[in-house]
Amino acid sequence: xxxxxxLLESAMAGGATFDAALALLRTHxxxxxxAIKAIHQSRMVTLGEAKQLFARSxxxxxxxQAADALHEELLALLGKExxx
Numbered sequence: 052x053x054x055x056x057x058l059l060e061s062a063m064a065g066g067a068t069f070d071a072a073l074a075l076l077r078t079h080x081x082x083x084x085x086a087i088k089a090i091h092q093s094r095m096v097t098l099g100e101a102k103q104l105f106a107r108s109x110x111x112x113x114x115x116q117a118a119d120a121l122h123e124e125l126l127a128l129l130g131k132e133x134x135x
Contacts, residue, residue: 055081056092063093074110083114 052060055076062072076086083105090101106115 052092053085053088055079055085055089059089060093069104070108070110073105073108077110083111083118086111 058079059072059076062075063069067075073086073090076089081089087098087101087105090096090104091098094101094104096104105111108115
């Protein structure tokens with residue numbers, strides 16, 4: 052288990068809510084990928100489920116919105132390329 056998964060588990064064992072534990076990961080320098088991996092490892096869920104839990108986290112809302120915007124922009128660019 053990596054350090055962020057251990058931190059997530061420790062925070063929750065100490066009484067923190069899941070959202071508070073995810074916020075703690077962010078304050079300790081976890082990247083979105085590391086946070087998703089920590090959720091996957093500590094909650095014993097699939098990576099897809101971990102990503103969904105991550106996406107609903109208020110602590111990571113800004114990163115999720117930025118990733119969604121980038122995804123939409125890439126899809127639009129790909130659509131324009133296919134129209135050529």
